[in-house]
Amino acid sequence: MIAKIANWFDERVGWKVIWEAIFLRKIPKVNWFYTLGSATLFTAVNQAVTGILLTIYYVPTPDHAYDSVQYITTQIPMGWLIRGLHHWGASAMVVLTVLHMLRVILLGAYKYPREVTWFTGVFLLLVVIGFGFTGYLLPWDQKAYWGSTVGTQIAGAAPVIGDWILRVMRGGPDLSAVTLARFFGVHIWVLPASLILLVAIHMYLIIKIGISAVPKKEELA
Amino acid sequence: MNEKEKKAYLEQYKKDKEKGVPFFPDILFKDAIVSLIIFLGLIAVAYFIGAPLEERANPSDTTYTPKPEWYFLFIFQLLKYFPGELEVVAVVVIPTLAIILLFLLPFLDLSAKRHFWNRPWITVLVVSSVAGVLFLTVQSIRETPPPVEIAQGDPIATLYVENCASCHGGTINVPEGTNLHDVIAQGNHEGMPAWSADITSDDIDALAGFILSPGGNALFNELCRTCHEPSELVASDPIELKAALDEGRAYAPHAEVTIPDWNEVITPQKRTALLNFLIAPDGQRLFATNCAQCHGRSISFAGNRDELRDLISQGGLHLEMPPWRETLDNNQISTLAEYVTNPTATGNGSELFAQYCASCHGERIPTMDDYAAALEIIATGGAHQTMPVWGEVLTSEQLDALVNFTMDAARGAPLELGQGLFAENCAICHGDFGEGGPNPTRPDDVIAPISTSEYLKTRDDHTLFQIIAQGQPNFGMSPFGSAFGGPLDDDQVNTLVVFIRSWEANPPVELPPEVDARSVKLSADEVYTQLCAQCHGTDGLGLIGPSLRDPDFRAANTPQDIFETISRGHEATPMIRWGDLLGEDTIQDLTDFILGLEISDAGVQPQATPGFSSFAEDVMPIFEAKCAPCHGSMGGWDSESYEAVMTTGRNAPTVIPSDIENSILAQKITGTQTAGKIMPPGGKMTNNEIQIVLDWIVAGAPDN
Ligand code: HEM
Ligand code: HEM
Numbered sequence: 001m002i003a004k005i006a007n008w009f010d011e012r013v014g015w016k017v018i019w020e021a022i023f024l025r026k027i028p029k030v031n032w033f034y035t036l037g038s039a040t041l042f043t044a045v046n047q048a049v050t051g052i053l054l055t056i057y058y059v060p061t062p063d064h065a066y067d068s069v070q071y072i073t074t075q076i077p078m079g080w081l082i083r084g085l086h087h088w089g090a091s092a093m094v095v096l097t098v099l100h101m102l103r104v105i106l107l108g109a110y111k112y113p114r115e116v117t118w119f120t121g122v123f124l125l126l127v128v129i130g131f132g133f134t135g136y137l138l139p140w141d142q143k144a145y146w147g148s149t150v151g152t153q154i155a156g157a158a159p160v161i162g163d164w165i166l167r168v169m170r171g172g173p174d175l176s177a178v179t180l181a182r183f184f185g186v187h188i189w190v191l192p193a194s195l196i197l198l199v200a201i202h203m204y205l206i207i208k209i210g211i212s213a214v215p216k217k218e219e220l221a
Numbered sequence: 222m223n224e225k226e227k228k229a230y231l232e233q234y235k236k237d238k239e240k241g242v243p244f245f246p247d248i249l250f251k252d253a254i255v256s257l258i259i260f261l262g263l264i265a266v267a268y269f270i271g272a273p274l275e276e277r278a279n280p281s282d283t284t285y286t287p288k289p290e291w292y293f294l295f296i297f298q299l300l301k302y303f304p305g306e307l308e309v310v311a312v313v314v315i316p317t318l319a320i321i322l323l324f325l326l327p328f329l330d331l332s333a334k335r336h337f338w339n340r341p342w343i344t345v346l347v348v349s350s351v352a353g354v355l356f357l358t359v360q361s362i363r364e365t366p367p368p369v370e371i372a373q374g375d376p377i378a379t380l381y382v383e384n385c386a387s388c389h390g391g392t393i394n395v396p397e398g399t400n401l402h403d404v405i406a407q408g409n410h411e412g413m414p415a416w417s418a419d420i421t422s423d424d425i426d427a428l429a430g431f432i433l434s435p436g437g438n439a440l441f442n443e444l445c446r447t448c449h450e451p452s453e454l455v456a457s458d459p460i461e462l463k464a465a466l467d468e469g470r471a472y473a474p475h476a477e478v479t480i481p482d483w484n485e486v487i488t489p490q491k492r493t494a495l496l497n498f499l500i501a502p503d504g505q506r507l508f509a510t511n512c513a514q515c516h517g518r519s520i521s522f523a524g525n526r527d528e529l530r531d532l533i534s535q536g537g538l539h540l541e542m543p544p545w546r547e548t549l550d551n552n553q554i555s556t557l558a559e560y561v562t563n564p565t566a567t568g569n570g571s572e573l574f575a576q577y578c579a580s581c582h583g584e585r586i587p588t589m590d591d592y593a594a595a596l597e598i599i600a601t602g603g604a605h606q607t608m609p610v611w612g613e614v615l616t617s618e619q620l621d622a623l624v625n626f627t628m629d630a631a632r633g634a635p636l637e638l639g640q641g642l643f644a645e646n647c648a649i650c651h652g653d654f655g656e657g658g659p660n661p662t663r664p665d666d667v668i669a670p671i672s673t674s675e676y677l678k679t680r681d682d683h684t685l686f687q688i689i690a691q692g693q694p695n696f697g698m699s700p701f702g703s704a705f706g707g708p709l710d711d712d713q714v715n716t717l718v719v720f721i722r723s724w725e726a727n728p729p730v731e732l733p734p735e736v737d738a739r740s741v742k743l744s745a746d747e748v749y750t751q752l753c754a755q756c757h758g759t760d761g762l763g764l765i766g767p768s769l770r771d772p773d774f775r776a777a778n779t780p781q782d783i784f785e786t787i788s789r790g791h792e793a794t795p796m797i798r799w800g801d802l803l804g805e806d807t808i809q810d811l812t813d814f815i816l817g818l819e820i821s822d823a824g825v826q827p828q829a830t831p832g833f834s835s836f837a838e839d840v841m842p843i844f845e846a847k848c849a850p851c852h853g854s855m856g857g858w859d860s861e862s863y864e865a866v867m868t869t870g871r872n873a874p875t876v877i878p879s880d881i882e883n884s885i886l887a888q889k890i891t892g893t894q895t896a897g898k899i900m901p902p903g904g905k906m907t908n909n910e911i912q913i914v915l916d917w918i919v920a921g922a923p924d925n
Contacts, residue, residue: 088272125323126320219336
């Protein structure tokens with residue numbers, strides 16, 4: 001019965017080819033460090049799911065941001081869990097992304113033919129850092145406000161265009177409602193869109209090229 | 222990698238793959254285990270620690286030590302090792318290099334080798350980078366709050382380090398034109414507190430000097446500190462300071478002490494640095510201490526920057542000294558002449574000097590050697606070097622700052638002017654701080670605040686200008702721009718825009734106030750007093766607008782005319798289409814109210830109009846604010862007392878009671894006199910003020 005249904009769908013959707021290409025592809029014998037990438041992917045999904053749930057109640061204005069976050073944490077059933085997962089997931093994602101990158105570097109996995117995979121990876125790293133930077137302001141508590149004040153100020157120290165950068169980030173000379181709106185917009189629209197696009201390319205290349213084998217100490221030539 | 226190596230790699234990879242396992246279930250299982258462990262870990266921290274939430278953001282609480290998210294701490298820490306101008310290295314150079322290196326990595330490492338032991342350079346680089354970041358992070362956690370270096374025995378540097386360095390680092394780049402003293406004293410919106418509560422004004426001056434001229438501070442410590450506290454010398458009279466440096470040992474107060482001849486010890490560059498420290502090149506402060514006593518709050522100046530710079534630096538023949546023989550008797554003049562030739566000689570000279578000369582000469586006595594020459598100069602006055610040659614006194618940084626400020630002030634930008642205009646014209650409806658309130662023109666309406674950051678962020682200067690100049694007839698705001706029949710010229714409207722814009726940095730109103738909309742219908746005389754009286758006078762005898770009690774007016778207008786004028790307004794005057802706001806009933810009531818006013822021709826030559834009732838309370842304050850800064854006891858017309866107002870002046874009397882046309886004062890303030898400029902030179906007084914003075918003259922210029 002199940003096989004029948006599966007075939008019915010396969011005739012129309014062609015999922016078997018995809019299943020074989022993605023799940024039944026052969027992978028060289030690899031070690032546990034090769035799980036770091038998928039662990040990063042998992043935290044990304046975790047961030048997306050909890051992040052979307054957070055946006056339901058979160059209000060990105062200086063008057064209400066703090067209250068809404070407090071409301072999420074204390075009033076909403078499982079709100080503490082959602083916010084806790086998002087908060088700590090952010091740190092985990094940063095750490096895992098970096099560890100994953102270190103594994104790629106140390107095992108030479110950025111070399112031929114995986115250079116493009118590597119480039120998308122570097123962009124992913126920047127996106128993740130962007131998430132952490134913009135997300136930090138959102139709860140609008142003391143650490144958020146002052147951390148972001150200093151953070152944007154640091155970015156504003158660049159020569160020539162520093163002042164311009166500062167103004168673009170803050171939406172004016174000071175940290176204000178505009179800054180919060182901008183950070184929020186970047187955090188939940190711009191960066192997620194970039195993340196999805198980059199991860200898609202990253203994954204496509206990984207599947208297409210295959211995951212590198214663990215290099216041996218005695219290498220040819 | 223060359224083609225051969227590439228091929229070899231692909232072949233080897235194919236073999237490895239064949240020996241491998243399928244992704245599902247083998248690999249996926251491993252991945253799932255790791256992800257699950259991470260997920261459980263996250264739930265555990267979420268449960269046991271939770272996501273922290275500190276106090277609500279408080280932009281004015283600067284005691285808070287800012288810290289970024291932990292994974293950015295290493296950059297924060299790095300900054301500490303690259304203070305001042307090197308900051309760029311930590312902020313821009315290193316991160317950019319790191320990112321570029323990452324992108325280029327596949328091209329930098331082209332060998333076919335992949336194992337880390339076989340690529341020692343990359344491995345060492347990566348391991349040391351990771352170690353470096355870890356070290357910086359740990360260091361940053363251990364070191365917060367950042368340690369601050371206090372240079373021993375340097376009080377101003379100590380002040381700086383204790384109060385400013387934690388946020389501003391080692392140096393501050395002050396944008397040109399900043400009024401540093403005010404910024405320090407009043408704080409700003411970014412969370413900088415108003416230091417005036419904790420630091421004395423002298424110390425703030427010293428801090429400003431320190432920030433703008435750190436080298437000068439060092440020199441001060443080296444040379445002057447043995448005898449002087451910084452607060453004692455900063456922002457003192459620049460002429461005096463310069464004399465102390467120039468005259469070296471000959472400088473009188475230095476005669477008793479054994480000090481080096483400053484001319485020999487201090488190079489010209491150092492001298493500049495020192496002077497910049499002592500009198501910070503901060504335009505508004507320089508103006509306040511050096512110019513304001515003669516020029517008042519602002520100077521009108523139509524030329525360009527360079528001309529102004531020349532004028533200030535050359536000083537000299539700028540103000541005319543009055544011929545004192547017209548005011549003083551021979552005795553007094555010779556006393557003064559003696560006094561300036563020998564300040565210690567007579568007792569009475571210093572009193573005379575304080576009374577007649579100090580308003581322009583300040584404390585500093587223009588000493589002369591020749592008694593006869595002094596006598597002659599004082600008696601005849603005239604082209605007399607009153608304005609110091611600032612070019613010799615001020616450093617070029619100070620001159621620039623002063624010129625910039627004066628140019629701005631001449632353009633009418635100073636906030637004080639705007640504040641005054643706002644209080645006179647806008648505050649009635651918008652409140653003192655733009656907080657709004659019930660709309661006097663529409664019973665059920667509330668005027669929303671115009672000082673919230675939302676309001677200001679969403680309107681640019683041009684829009685604000687338009688709103689003020691053209692009014693918002695639909696909401697009951699009449700036009701204020703003179704082009705639309707209002708009382709303000711374009712400069713004044715601009716000044717108001719600048720003033721309103723100044724709220725944006727620190728909006729006085731964060732949230733719209735909860736105002737109870739009044740739903741009571743106003744009676745005709747209430748509407749009259751709140752709306753019409755502004756222009757037509759509380760008694761209907763006219764102010765800006767015509768008298769409504771004038772017999773000619775009544776004869777020329779039928780009740781229907783009056784009704785229609787109210788409903789339709791007069792184009793290009795502040796008389797807007799009230800019909801858009803007030804109902805027909807109200808306008809009918811108003812018409813009846815106006816017709817009910819007793820006919821009187823008093824309004825043609827208004828006698829006691831609302832502005833003026835007492836010389837001392839209404840007229841004198843205007844003189845004090847607008848005229849006294851220049852028209853003091855120094856000669857010419859003196860505005861400082863009733864006696865003086867009525868009797869002094871080169872063409873005295875300046876005021877002819879009840880005769881506006883021939884009173885020079887009236888001609889001067891209304892601009893009808895063709896000889897010389899309109900007074901005050903900084904810009905016409907407000908209509909209201911002019912009206913009060915005129916009314917006072919019309920009323921017979923009484924002293925009451
Ligand atoms: C959101 C961030 C990222 C996600 C979700 C992600 C995901 C993955 C996954 C699932 C793999 C499969 C192999 C493995 O798990 O190790 C992989 C491989 C790879 N990743 Fe990432 N990655 C991310 C960031 C990065 C970064 C920052 C870099 C490098 C700068 C990078 C470079 C690579 C490369 C070169 C491979 C191929 C490795 C091989 O074939 O052995 N990735 N990535
Ligand atoms: C992809 C979709 C995402 C959405 C829709 C989203 C949404 C949100 C929202 C609404 C908040 C405010 C709630 C709060 O502060 O507790 C928030 C906070 C935050 N987000 Fe995200 N987010 C997403 C992804 C990410 C990712 C990938 C990261 C990290 C790499 C991240 C890092 C943060 C951080 C650090 C905070 C501050 C949490 C706190 O300290 O409470 N977010 N996010």
